[in-house]
Amino acid sequence: MATDPLEKTPGSTPGSAPPGAPAGAAPAADSPSPSAPAATATADAVPGQRSDTPMIRFEQVEKRYGDHVVLDKLDFEVRRGEHVTLIGPSGSGKTTILRLLMTLERLSGGVIWVGGEPLSHARTPGGGLKPATEKQLRASRRKIGMVFQQFNLFPNMNVLRNITEAPISVLGLERDEAEARARELLELVGLGDRVDAHPTQLSGGQQQRVAIARALAMRPDVLLLDEVTSALDPELVAGVLDLLRQIAHDTDITMLCVTHEMSFARDVSDQVLMFDAGRIVEQGTPEKIFTAPEHRRTREFLNAVL
């Protein structure tokens, strides 16, 4: 699999938390062994049996707009390589979680840890945390990629350039290398013949595949998927979901999906989080959430959408 376009660049895989992890970090054993993606499908999908620093940890995270509380002292963890689906009614704060992780929004309180490092905070010499500068945010963002509901391709660039722009100007790749990789990714998403097309010449489903390839080109550890099929015509949804299933199956990338596609959530998730009014009302394996939901709100929600 030497030419696997999804393969991480050698050495770019972040190790586990550095020595001297913060006191607030998870009390996980710092195993230097690489995380095992194959293990995610096995029984250790139950939280609490971590053998590694969590990829993502929300610690008392709050988001408020004035008096309106969007996220209410939220705590949860996502292990490395885990696929987590966030479900729940509109306005329950799911998308806000992804936007906070992408640093598109500022926290009102709490700390988000990614790979053992504070995402939008910097450590002070005294051991505390202060809000990160733009430079520090840029270091944090290296680990994370995002695919948007409306694709958000750049209309001033063709398909290839959309994918190569950031690897060239942010990662410093040579153009040849970036383009070769972009072509591989376009093959992967089934658009190998649309390299030179303009985004406006593509269907919504094709645009979203390009957006997925664009995010993967940055080799993120975490991929955020924000209702990526909600803006698509119904007949285009299945193709994009199949692609995401394939990526979830073939890679060790950590995925957080906000979706209303419950069968997809059921297929790919290791963990499902049910949100309501800025809180997690129930969480567990897809089998538990979809077949034996315990909470009344979960049952009401699933009855309404299934």
Add this chain to the structure above:
Amino acid sequence: MNTFFTAFLDNLPQVLSGLGVTAESTVLGALVAGVLAFVLGLMAGHRNIVVRGVSRTVVEFFRGTSLYVQLFWLYFALPLLTGYQLSALFCGVVAFGLNFGAYGSEVVRGGISAVPRAQWEAAVALNLSPYQRMRRVILPQALAQMIPSFTNLLIQLLKATPLLWLISAADLMTVIQQLRDRTGESLVAYLTLLVFYFVLAYVLTLLMNLLERAAKARLGEHTGTRGLLRSRSAAAAESVPVVPGGAS
């Protein structure tokens, strides 16, 4: 009428040189204005309130004081302070540049803020630096939206160049005025001026429409050839862009 045209033809070198001065002051003034418009317009969107404040102050000052007065200041008043007389053409270029640069900065600011927020967010998600976001993603899209307004300003600048007559630069206006004085043919002289400025303005419009078409084609919005001939900015009606990621 014949006397005017005889004089016109006899003095054709002066007329052409006047046309040259008008063209030169328009083009150079527009270049200064363009650079200033981008500098001030980008400053207007800066995080730092001091930078924004400087931009705001400069814009309000040069927008709020008459172009006449600015021209007279540079040509008549400044030499009294500095003891150094600037050339009439130089004064014209500086005054046009400052004045139209101030107006143009609002066009730049508006064009940038018209790019959908989703485009900024996609650029952040790809970890582009603030400079790269602006240079690689936002400005190329904003530019296409700015061109119709820049066309208007450019034509206004052209039509402001007859002010050069007041500081005795030998522009088109000055030359034709001299012919009128010599022949007494006011009607024909001013009709000639009307035609000259109209043709110049229309040529500028066509060039700017070409530029706009090229900029829009790069964004995947293809417009027909007929649009090139229109002389009125269709910005409001036409340029609601259907771009990927337009809505958020």
